[in-house]
Amino acid sequence: MKTSISLNPTIIVIFGGTGDLNLRKLAPALYNLYAEGYMPEKFAIIGTARRPLTDVKFRETLMEGVNSFSRTGKVHKEKWDNFSQNVHYNPIDVKDSASFDTLKDTLDKFKNEFGPDTQIVYYLAVSPDLFPSIAKRLAKFKLAENEDNCRIVVEKPFGKDLETARELNEILRERFKEKQIYRIDHYLGKETVQNIMAFRFANSFLEPLWNRNYIDHVQISVTEQLGVGDRGGYYDGSGALRDMIQNHLLQLLCIIGMETPINFDADEIRDKKVDVLKAMRPFSAEDIRFNTVRGQYTKGWIRGDEVPGYRSEKDVDKQSNTETFAAIKFFVDNWRWKGIPFYVRTGKRLSQTSSLITIQFKDVPHQVFPASVAEHWQQNRLIISIQPEMSIRLQVQGKRPGLDMTLNPVDMVFDYKGTYTTESPEAYETLLLDVMTGDQTQFMRADQVEIAWELLMPVINAWESKKSLSFPNYAADSWGPEDAEALIARDGFHWFTLPLNKD
Known part of the structure; x- marks a missing residue:
């Protein structure tokens, strides 16, 4: 099935790429979207985490997650092979500024390949205490300047009380427009x-x-x-x-x-x-x-x-x-x-x-x-x-x-x-x-x-x-x-x- 939705080329960066949320929810969801014709023609999924992994090992890890948790059951081999060619791994320590230089190089490579309309989605599938560090470094390294083509997805919990929610909102608002911020509630x-x-x-x-x-x-x-x-x-x-x-x-x-x-x-x-x-x-x-x-x-x-x-x-x-x-x-x-x-x-x-x-x-x-x-x-x-x-x-x-x-x-x-x-x-x-x-x-x-x-x-x-x-x-x-x-x-x-x- 092909969708009538027209999507620009998309790069999805998943902070916490080796974590439970990605393995259980995000990877199965993205694979199913691809299998049913809802992904852009040109896309890249970049998983990030601190430990070093090859692209091949990261793809194998995600396939295990999809096979275990997808609503559609185990992957279709040909579809998975095609999908996984768009899956990559970029080791990053979100508290280390130098790591974001490497990420910038990776993003520039895909943007040059995909064209000027490429949109970037940053998905924060990490512990909430890391949200501010990631947001600040994305802004510092000018990785989210294009407000029309850059979006940041923030998982709950969004703060632990009114004060911390306001603080997090302020950090995000200083660096992103509200239209770029997607506070996700899966319900x-x-x-x-x-x-x-x-x-x-x-x-x-x-x-x-x-x-x-x-x-x-x-x-x-x-x-x-x-x-x-x-x-x-x-x-x-x-x-x-x-x-x-x-x-x-x-x-x-x-x-x-x-x-x-x-x-x-x-x-x-x-x-x-x-x-x-x-x-x-x-x-x-x-x-x-x-x-x-x-x-x-x-x-x-x-x-x-x-x-x-x-x-x-x-x-x-x-x-x-x-x-x-x-x-x-x-x-x-x-x-x-x-x-x-x-x-x-x-x-x-x-x-x-x-x-x-x-x-x-x-x-x-x-x-x-x-x-x-x-x-x-x-x-x-x-x-x-x-x-x-x-x-x-x-x-x-x-x-x-x-x-x-x-x-x-x-x-x-x-x-x-x-x-x-x-x-x-x-x-x-x-x-x-x-x-x-x-x-x-x-x-x-x-x-x-x-x-x-x-x-x-x-x-x-x-x-x-x-x-x-x-x-x-x-x-x-x-x-x-x-x-x-x-x-x-x-x-x-x-x-x-x-x-x-x-x-």
């Missing part, structure tokens, strides 16, 4: 997440219902069965609030809550998301006490295997105060959403790995049917399943077949697997293509990042300043601490989960 590249806007704004029946008059509440729930694994050192300095809610879940909330954009221009869409963040109710000390819940898992059993508690995980402080679960009730104080709660939760070592957005509509204003015929009456729900199932379902009441009038909930389902035969691309494939085409729609702008941090800093500060005396407070393979159920139950609701298919 925004997921197929179902992108379909939320299509579902909302391409269907006329939804807009009249998408407000406080018809919606009772909204739930956004991203849960994992996995623990922290080998990320204990990083996670213990982060926690669920920073790792998931500040970026992924708040971005999902913005897509659900945003006003209709005038057009599909990147800044127009991001303006509407920022408006949601600006309208979100700040947290007072009382709000933190009653509208937030934190938790930390203890040992238990997952799928028949005994798993350790968080404080027994590798590289985790034995007295850690870091939360592995967080649930928060947000309010968006504008005309559309005033008074409607948005419940958000995320956690590790929970009973199910899933990402669900549930919009529950208000009940019918007058019950026509007697209670005896509504066997399992429930309010209408719109359920957007991001993973593992990719679907959008509307739960309505229907009559059960038979001579009696008996009502029960039924689902009207749009299921990706049942509707389309083509396989959905991975999030990184979508986002890398967006970077090459210069589309910033699915990438966070500086003000988005800072406002999200500003909103959550009172909660972060309160949790860090006061050690939880209840940790650990939920068992592995549970749905989190009891207080999380109380948080939503106080308002007469309960957390919704979608039964997973057994096949």
